[in-house]
Amino acid sequence: MTALCLGELALDGALRPVRGTMPRVRHAATRGVREVLAAEANAGEAAACGLESFGFATLRDVVEHLEGRVRIAPTGVPERAAAPRHPVDLAHVAGQETPKRALEIAAAGGHNLLFVGPPGTGKTMLARALESILPPLDDAEALAASAVHSVAGLTDPRHPVLTARPFRAPHHTASHLSLVGGGSPPRPGEVSLAHCGALFLDEVAEFSRGVLDTLREPLEEHAITISRAGGAATYPARFVLVAAMNPCPCGFWGDAARECTCLPEQIERYRGKISGPLLDRIDLRVHVPRVPFEHLRDEGRERSTVVRERVAEARERMRARLDATGRRVNADLTVAEVKRFCAVNPETESLLAEAVQARRLSARGYHRVLRVARTAADLARSDDVRNEDVAFALLLRSDP
Numbered sequence: 001m002t003a004l005c006l007g008e009l010a011l012d013g014a015l016r017p018v019r020g021t022m023p024r025v026r027h028a029a030t031r032g033v034r035e036v037l038a039a040e041a042n043a044g045e046a047a048a049c050g051l052e053s054f055g056f057a058t059l060r061d062v063v064e065h066l067e068g069r070v071r072i073a074p075t076g077v078p079e080r081a082a083a084p085r086h087p088v089d090l091a092h093v094a095g096q097e098t099p100k101r102a103l104e105i106a107a108a109g110g111h112n113l114l115f116v117g118p119p120g121t122g123k124t125m126l127a128r129a130l131e132s133i134l135p136p137l138d139d140a141e142a143l144a145a146s147a148v149h150s151v152a153g154l155t156d157p158r159h160p161v162l163t164a165r166p167f168r169a170p171h172h173t174a175s176h177l178s179l180v181g182g183g184s185p186p187r188p189g190e191v192s193l194a195h196c197g198a199l200f201l202d203e204v205a206e207f208s209r210g211v212l213d214t215l216r217e218p219l220e221e222h223a224i225t226i227s228r229a230g231g232a233a234t235y236p237a238r239f240v241l242v243a244a245m246n247p248c249p250c251g252f253w254g255d256a257a258r259e260c261t262c263l264p265e266q267i268e269r270y271r272g273k274i275s276g277p278l279l280d281r282i283d284l285r286v287h288v289p290r291v292p293f294e295h296l297r298d299e300g301r302e303r304s305t306v307v308r309e310r311v312a313e314a315r316e317r318m319r320a321r322l323d324a325t326g327r328r329v330n331a332d333l334t335v336a337e338v339k340r341f342c343a344v345n346p347e348t349e350s351l352l353a354e355a356v357q358a359r360r361l362s363a364r365g366y367h368r369v370l371r372v373a374r375t376a377a378d379l380a381r382s383d384d385v386r387n388e389d390v391a392f393a394l395l396l397r398s399d400p
């Protein structure tokens, strides 16, 4: 019987817990290892990975166990923690029907989303509500996301497996290191802690250009490689990016309530922060306007739990359709798959052709519109991508 032994041995013979138990155990399992001997605080993590796991306080206990003198009972699979309560519910947000639908599409199809609007329109609250409508984690995703937290040393020993998708919201003063990871020994950063969940960048134009540029690799590769002396560490980083920003430095460009005091070149520089490669990877760019006073008291707003059910059902449709492709969400469809799964009728095709002309949509932009339209159709339980889905996808792609 081959067993994996994990732990830090102290000078007095005590076994101390180590970071990264979960990914090590998962890797060992692929090599046929079925048993883990670990420090007590790590035994639950190992058991959660499906292996027989034993936790020990000291090296002496290990020896006595192996010699059969004092056998220790295997550690049970830890219970999942209760589902967390989300601080923001969609029902808290008045009006904003289009931004809310954009949020729903982002959650269902895994599309990146940018909210642009003046201060006080609730764009931060909207973005935070994404957490409350993300679909449930399946078992494989839960272990993959938890493994990153294990490497970062953020695991709760009583509940080592995450119950909800991570939602990470680093501040705009966050360093390169904390955002993408690194250090010695290397630790995963926010982009990896958001794996299988969402990364929220509020006031995205306030982040340093260098920090924003580093998002390109995870957005493209769904992983990040950290090079250092003596090798490289690669961490997974597949997240939905949700970002929010003002339309200009003073915040009131295009706002009826107040006049913008910025110079044109200031506005250009400000928006330039997220232009090009980063903006190119954001499928949904949505204006969040000021809500008219009379709409602030509207009744019958949908609660997040209702939206979340619709999102989960749309994910199921995607999963069934994409089963053989290795992809899970519409945002990840290849160009060939867009052709196959997002076919539209001639009338809709001409609507798209017009948009390509009028808005100088690139080939990349064209495919992004179709992926978003596919998700809108999935949320409407439609097998076909309809004219209205494409029209809505075009609406959700305004230029900031």
Ligand SMILES: [Zn+2]
Binding pocket: 248, 249, 250, 251, 252, 253, 260, 261, 262
């Ligand atoms: Zn301004």
